[in-house]
Amino acid sequence: MFTWKLLPFAVAIIFIAPIIIVFSSLFGTYSDTWNHLIEFVLVDYVSTSIFLVIGVSIGVLTIGVFTAYAVTNYNFFGKKFFEWALILPLAIPPYILAYTFTGLFDANGDANVFVRLLFNLENNFVLFPSVRNITGAIIVFSFTLYPYVYLVTRSAFLNQSSSIKESGRLLGLGQVGVFSKISLPLARPAFIAGLMLVIMETLSDFGAVDHFAVQTFTTGIFRTWYGLYDLNTAMQLSSLLLMIIFLFYFLERFSREGVNYTNDNSTFKTSKEINLKGVKSGLVSFFCFLPIFIGFILPIIELIIWALDARVTLFNEKFIMSSFNTITLGILTGVLCAFLAFVINFSIRYTKNNFLGKLSSFLSIGYAIPGLILAVGITRFLVFADRNIFSDLDFVITGSLVGLVLAYIIKSYALANSSIESGYERISNSIDNSARLLGARGSILLGKVHFPLMKTSFLTAILLVTSEVVKELPATLILRPFNFDTLAVVTYTYAAEERMYQAAMPSLAIVLIGIVPLIFLSKMIRSSRLAET
Amino acid sequence: MKKVFSIILISVLTQGLIAKEVNVYTSRHYDSDDALYQEFTNETGIKVNIISGKGSALLERLKFEGTNSPADIFFTVDAGNLWKVQKEGLFQPIKSTKVLSKVPINFRGPNNEWTAVAKRSRVFFYNPKKVSADEIKNISYESLANDNWRDRIVIRSSNNMYNQSLVASLIAKNGEKETEAWARALVRNLARKPQGNDRAQIMAVANGEADLAVANSYYIGIMLSGNAGIDQLNAAKKVKMTFPNQKTSGAHVNISGAGILKNAPNPENANLFMEFLLSDKVQEIMVKKSYEYPIADVPLSSEMASLGVDFKEDNSSVKRFGELNPAAIKLMDRAGWK
Numbered sequence: 001m002f003t004w005k006l007l008p009f010a011v012a013i014i015f016i017a018p019i020i021i022v023f024s025s026l027f028g029t030y031s032d033t034w035n036h037l038i039e040f041v042l043v044d045y046v047s048t049s050i051f052l053v054i055g056v057s058i059g060v061l062t063i064g065v066f067t068a069y070a071v072t073n074y075n076f077f078g079k080k081f082f083e084w085a086l087i088l089p090l091a092i093p094p095y096i097l098a099y100t101f102t103g104l105f106d107a108n109g110d111a112n113v114f115v116r117l118l119f120n121l122e123n124n125f126v127l128f129p130s131v132r133n134i135t136g137a138i139i140v141f142s143f144t145l146y147p148y149v150y151l152v153t154r155s156a157f158l159n160q161s162s163s164i165k166e167s168g169r170l171l172g173l174g175q176v177g178v179f180s181k182i183s184l185p186l187a188r189p190a191f192i193a194g195l196m197l198v199i200m201e202t203l204s205d206f207g208a209v210d211h212f213a214v215q216t217f218t219t220g221i222f223r224t225w226y227g228l229y230d231l232n233t234a235m236q237l238s239s240l241l242l243m244i245i246f247l248f249y250f251l252e253r254f255s256r257e258g259v260n261y262t263n264d265n266s267t268f269k270t271s272k273e274i275n276l277k278g279v280k281s282g283l284v285s286f287f288c289f290l291p292i293f294i295g296f297i298l299p300i301i302e303l304i305i306w307a308l309d310a311r312v313t314l315f316n317e318k319f320i321m322s323s324f325n326t327i328t329l330g331i332l333t334g335v336l337c338a339f340l341a342f343v344i345n346f347s348i349r350y351t352k353n354n355f356l357g358k359l360s361s362f363l364s365i366g367y368a369i370p371g372l373i374l375a376v377g378i379t380r381f382l383v384f385a386d387r388n389i390f391s392d393l394d395f396v397i398t399g400s401l402v403g404l405v406l407a408y409i410i411k412s413y414a415l416a417n418s419s420i421e422s423g424y425e426r427i428s429n430s431i432d433n434s435a436r437l438l439g440a441r442g443s444i445l446l447g448k449v450h451f452p453l454m455k456t457s458f459l460t461a462i463l464l465v466t467s468e469v470v471k472e473l474p475a476t477l478i479l480r481p482f483n484f485d486t487l488a489v490v491t492y493t494y495a496a497e498e499r500m501y502q503a504a505m506p507s508l509a510i511v512l513i514g515i516v517p518l519i520f521l522s523k524m525i526r527s528s529r530l531a532e533t
Numbered sequence: 534m535k536k537v538f539s540i541i542l543i544s545v546l547t548q549g550l551i552a553k554e555v556n557v558y559t560s561r562h563y564d565s566d567d568a569l570y571q572e573f574t575n576e577t578g579i580k581v582n583i584i585s586g587k588g589s590a591l592l593e594r595l596k597f598e599g600t601n602s603p604a605d606i607f608f609t610v611d612a613g614n615l616w617k618v619q620k621e622g623l624f625q626p627i628k629s630t631k632v633l634s635k636v637p638i639n640f641r642g643p644n645n646e647w648t649a650v651a652k653r654s655r656v657f658f659y660n661p662k663k664v665s666a667d668e669i670k671n672i673s674y675e676s677l678a679n680d681n682w683r684d685r686i687v688i689r690s691s692n693n694m695y696n697q698s699l700v701a702s703l704i705a706k707n708g709e710k711e712t713e714a715w716a717r718a719l720v721r722n723l724a725r726k727p728q729g730n731d732r733a734q735i736m737a738v739a740n741g742e743a744d745l746a747v748a749n750s751y752y753i754g755i756m757l758s759g760n761a762g763i764d765q766l767n768a769a770k771k772v773k774m775t776f777p778n779q780k781t782s783g784a785h786v787n788i789s790g791a792g793i794l795k796n797a798p799n800p801e802n803a804n805l806f807m808e809f810l811l812s813d814k815v816q817e818i819m820v821k822k823s824y825e826y827p828i829a830d831v832p833l834s835s836e837m838a839s840l841g842v843d844f845k846e847d848n849s850s851v852k853r854f855g856e857l858n859p860a861a862i863k864l865m866d867r868a869g870w871k
Contacts, residue, residue, distance in 0.1 A: 033859075040866045102729070108740045108764070124741060132728040213690050213728040213871065223692055226589045227862040229617065309762050318567075376593060383597045398598055478590040482556060482582035482603070493562035493585065498730045501762050502564075 004442060005356070008347040011340060012359050015410055018377030019366060023242070025235035033224065033233045045220040052137060052209075052216060053199055059142025060198045063291050064149025065191055069179060070288060072157040075273040076281040082288040084522030089295030090147040091514030093471035093488070095207030096507050097140045097295065099495055100302040101131045102211065110305055132212045140212075141202050143295035148201075149194035151521075152422075156190035157183060162272065175274075192252055193418060200245060200368035200414070206474055207492075217241055218370050231376065238373040245368040249361060300511065306504035315505075322485040323509055329401075329486065330466040330513070333408040338461035340409065341416035342454065345424050346446050349432070364417055366410035371474030374410060378403050378479060399481055407475040412468045416461035423457025424450075456524055463517035470513050487513070554580040555802040558595065559608040560588040561789060565822030572818070573809050579802050588614035588694075595623055600796050605803040608650075608791040611694045613701070615647040615790050616855025624792040625800075631808045635829045639850040640788060647792030649851070650810045651825035654750045654844070655699050655785045658735045658772045663744040673778040674703060674785065677747075678718035686719065687734045687743040690727040691865035694858075695749055699785050700865060701857035705849055706782060709860065716868035727871050732756065732765070739768035749787075750774070754824025754836040776844040783845040787854070789825060 070076070071083045104111040105128040115127045131139070160183060168182045209216050217237070225234035276284055344363075348356045366374070382398045390397060397403070427450065435449045451458070473488040480489070487506045494503035555573075559566070562585050570581035584591070588609045595602055595618065607618050618624055624646035627633065632648055633641075640649035657672065668681065677686060689696065703712045724743035729736075731748035735756065738746045755761050756769035776784040791810060793803040809815055816829040824837055833842060 036863050036866065040863075106733075107742055108736065133726070210692070213692075213726065215871065219692070223862070226587065226694075227692070227697060228859045229589075230859075231589075231593060372590060375590070379594055379597045383599070383601070386601060398601060399594075399603060477586045478594060480584065482584055489585075496562065496730075498732050499761065 004347045005351050005353060008344040008356060009359070012344065012356075012363060015340075015363055015366070015406070015413070016359070018374060018381045018406070018410065019242075019362075019369065021377040021380050022235050022369065022373055023239050025232055026239050028232055028236075030236070031230055031233055033228055033230045036228075037220075037224070037233070037237075041215075041220060045215060045217045048134060048215055049203065049217040052134060052141070052214070053202055055134070055138035056141040056145070056198060056202050057195060059138060060146040060149045061191065061195065063142060063146040064194065065153050065184070065187075067146075067288050067291065068150050068154035068157055069183065070284050072154055073183075073273060074276050074284060076276040077285040078288070079285075082285070082292075084519075085292050085296075086150055086288065087147040087518050087522060088292060088515065089144050090467060091511045091518055092144050092296060092299055093207070093473075093510065094140050094144045094201075094205055095211065095473070095495075096303075096491070096510065097144050097299050098137075098208035098211045099500060099503070099507070100299040101136060101140060103302050103306065103500055104128075104298065105131045110302060134212075134214050137209055137212050137214045139294075140208050141198070141205070143291055145198040145201055146291060146295070148197045149191050152190040152194040152418075153187050155422075156187040160186055196249065196252060197367065197414065197418070199248065200365070203241060203245065204368050204370045206370060206372070211495075221370060221373065225372075235373060235376065238370060241370075242365055242368060246362075246365055249365060253361065300508070303504045303508050303511070306501045307508060310501040310504060318485065318490065319505060319509070322487050322490050322506065323513070325484060326470055326486045326488070326510070327513060329404065329408070330469040331462075333405055333412070333469045334462035334466035334517075336405065337409050337412055337416040337465045338420070338458050341413060341420040341461055342451075342458060343446070345417070345420045346450060349424060350442070350445065360417060363410070364414035367412065367414035369410070371407070371411065371472060371476075372478060374407055375403075375475045375478040378407050378410075378475075382406075401481060401484075403479040404476060404481075407479055408465075408469045408472060411472060411475065412465040415464040415468055419457050419461040419464060420454070423454045423460075427453050460521060460524065463521050467514045467517045470510055553578055553802065554582055555605050555799050555806050556582045556603045557584075557606045557608055557806070558591045558604045559583060559585050559606075560591060560614065561585070561608060561610055563823050565818070568822070569810075569815060569818060572815070573806060576809070577802075577805055579805065581806075589617070592617055592621070592623075595794070596621060602794065602796050603798060604794050605797040605799050606791055606806055607647075607794060608789075610787075610789045611698055611854070612649075612788050612790065612851035613694060613698055613855035613858045615642065615788075615792065616852065618792065618794075619643075619646045620855070623795055625795045625797070627793060627804075627807060629804055629808055632811050635811050637828075639848060639852075640790075640828065642792065643852060647790050648807070648811070649788035649790045649828050651789045651816075651819050651823070651828060652786050652846075653789070653825050654776065654846070655695060655747060655787065656750050657745055657775050657777055658738055658748055658753065659745045659775065660738050660741070660771065661773050663741075669775055671780050672775060673781060674699070675707070675715060675778075677722065677745075678715045680722075682722040682745070684722065684724050685744040686722045686747070687724050687737045687745070688719070688727060688747040689730060689734060691862065691870040693730075695731070695787065696747075696865070696870075697858050697861045698787050698851075698854040699747075700861035701854045702785050702847065702849065704857050704860060704864070705853050706847075709864065713864050713868055716865055716870055720868055720870050732761075735772060736765070736768050739771040746772075750826070750837070750840075751824035753840065754834060757836040757839075758824075774840045776841065778847065779845050782849070783847040786846045786851070788851055 067086050071079055103109055107126050111128055112126055116125055165178050165182055168178045173181060204218060206218050206222060209219055221234045221237045224237060225231050344356065344360050348360060379398065382403050386398050431449065432445065435445055440449055471488060473492055476486050476489055477492070487510045490506040491503045491510065570583065573579065573581055588611065591607070595604060609615060619642050624642065626645045627648055633645060636648045641647065659669065700712065700716065703715065731752045734746035734748045735752060737743045753769055753774055756765040759766045778784055791807060793800060793807065797803050811829060813829055813831050816827040817831045819825055820827045820831060821834045824834055
């Protein structure tokens with residue numbers, strides 16, 4: 001029992017240390033940069049961020065919940081396809097969608113040129129409005145991040161017993177009533193959890209908002225660091241951002257406390273899908289196709305246009321090496337992260353230790369730390385470790401892959417945790433009790449009883465983390481060892497110079513590698529459906 | 534954890550195997566640089582190890598690595614970045630006469646901590662159909678504040694360090710108060726909210742969205758070379774380039790530069806690398822591939838030569854850009870330059 005209290009605690013401390021280092025800036029001195037920030041820009045940063053978060057929240061909830069409900073409860077044209085294809089935009093990082101959007105919709109972008117050619121219009125005719133603004137940013141985040149809401153909401157809808165909906169029907173509710181009064185409230189914890197991930201990712205993003213010249217809190221952090229040369233104030237700003245997110249996180253947890261949304265297994269009945277025909281079927285198909293088109297097909301088309309335009313060798317050594325690095329790191333981190341989340345969640349369950357639960361939540365906010373600031377925390381931590389722990393040994397961990405892997409784990413622990421946590425919610429406590437009566441303790445319970453039941457969640461965790469690592473950019477830029485490029489780094493170096501035609505190939509590779517875990521995920525979604533019917 | 538440790542072990546072991554190397558932290562990420570590093574290895578047998586990233590992020594890494602830092606060379610664009618490293622006392626003076634003899638004193642650190650490797654100028658690109666010869670004659674950075682430019686100018690965001698250095702140089706020249714009034718007027722004269730990079734500004738002029746763009750000189754070279762695609766080549770042909778302040782203080786010039794770090798584990802190799810960067814051969818490659826202006830006396834690329842060979846440079850030292858950078862940012866914030 002004691003090891004299960006101590007082990008995850010010790011591991012978690014290592015992972016929390018860099019976050020603590022960022023937070024410790026709050027107890028340092030406050031420079032007069034603050035006066036300038038408060039007087040001239042802070043209000044702007046904060047209001048833009050709030051506006052962005054509200055816009056993106058409405059966007060992802062509308063798209064994610066609508067599509068999840070449609071594919072779970074209705075039968076319509078292309079439904080089987082939409083069921084898995086709706087998660088494809090997850091393979092497109094927001095910054096790549098932003099790059100392709102400007103390539104398409106700028107005054108002389110490919111979409112505008114296409115419209116001109118199609119209708120034989122004048123050279124200065126511009127159909128699409130500029131995307132380089134906050135509306136553009138809201139669209140980009142909504143269409144790349146809604147799958148987080150879709151994924152969890154869909155599995156929540158799948159787990160809703162039809163008997164409860166039938167009761168609603170009997171009490172006189174129509175289709176809309178069943179959705180708004182029964183299904184939606186029951187799925188609330190799921191889509192709020194998905195929404196939290198989306199909000200965290202939106203707030204910590206730098207690439208997309210920077211490209212659109214939208215000044216958010218995060219771009220303000222970097223401006224303070226790079227331009228005003230004031231890293232300490234930048235870290236204080238990051239800490240504030242983290243505290244706000246932390247507050248959200250606990251409010252969400254608190255609102256869920258004591259409410260049990262699980263079904264009693266014995267009375268569970270799968271829902272019958274309602275067949276849609278004609279116009280209705282077509283309309284639902286259209287609305288399910290739209291997010292896939294905007295968030296996946298359109299950017300791929302633009303990337304292919306660029307790749308074809310490039311007159312340089314695309315399959316060079318740099319490209320192959322960076323692909324290899326990206327894949328290796330993705331899988332390695334995925335496994336480590338899933339394992340960590342599994343052990344920590346097991347310990348929480350096994351020892352019923354509340355403090356560990358809080359620790360796990362704290363680790364989850366790592367997802368919201370802007371990558372570069374996290375990198376600063378990690379560099380300081382590694383240097384500290386080198387000086388104090390490894391000083392007698394003949395190697396240094398600063399500048400090695402350790403820092404990078406640590407950054408990825410902190411950044412994506414939330415993804416692994418959400419998957420493992422919901423997996424554990426589905427394992428009844430009675431199983432533990434029976435196992436323990438039969439003498440299974442600690443590692444036996446973990447390995448022989450829980451693991452086989454959790455295989456799907458474990459794999460989901462690995463896949464989610466891998467697809468996230470493949471996309472990660474800012475922390476990779478600063479923490480990577482010598483001569484170590486990932487695809488995201490190569491993409492960035494070209495895109496920073498707006499050499500999009502050269503950035504196209506590595507971008508496409510990021511998308512392709514990101515799709516592989518998603519295909520596995522879709523398969524699991526489908527098979528979970530089959531197993532139930 | 535086993536896996537992690539085996540990876541560390543492997544990376545540590547392989548690092549030890551290659552004795553002749555030079556470790557470079559760079560914020561330049563041009564493809565042409567990769568070819569340069571390869572050339573250095575071919576010539577000397579010394580392997581070049583690279584970490585690229587944003588200037589400030591690399592500086593932070595240097596600071597915290599301290600005496601453990603594996604870095605030999607810091608190579609960057611913008612004098613401000615070099616100044617920051619110098620201020621932290623992380624450079625050692627460059628002693629090689631092969632280097633010092635080629636670089637004018639205003640393009641070096643106060644005690645030769647760093648030296649320029651190439652130059653670029655921040656110039657104007659305009660649409661000759663919409664801008665009169667009168668307007669272009671005697672044009673200066675200062676005159677962009679005049680009312681005849683209302684809604685006609687494009688320039689990128691104040692997040693960009695090229696703009697920060699330009700404003701810093703204006704503060705050094707005209708004082709903070711006057712420069713702030715100038716920035717306010719410039720913001721009024723913008724055709725659109727600042728967005729995109731320098732190339733996007735030139736494209737905006739070519740497409741008729743604006744009449745004049747402020748951008749770095751070398752972008753037009755890359756666009757004219759045709760390597761950036763047919764759209765950019767066509768756009769580049771539609772605009773003309775002009776050097777501002779030719780009758781007065783001269784056009785704003787910034788540098789790409791490098792220095793040897795104090796704790797460099799391979800100081801001899803680092804010195805060779807610096808000499809290599811300033812050799813005529815490399816200067817010529819840089820001119821031809823990245824379209825910068827050389828420090829050594831070598832001919833310009835044909836693309837850049839076609840836009841003017843001799844121009845008056847602002848001779849005020851690039852040393853002050855870094856020092857005035859925070860003031861420049863705050864000034865742009867106050868002026869509402871997004």
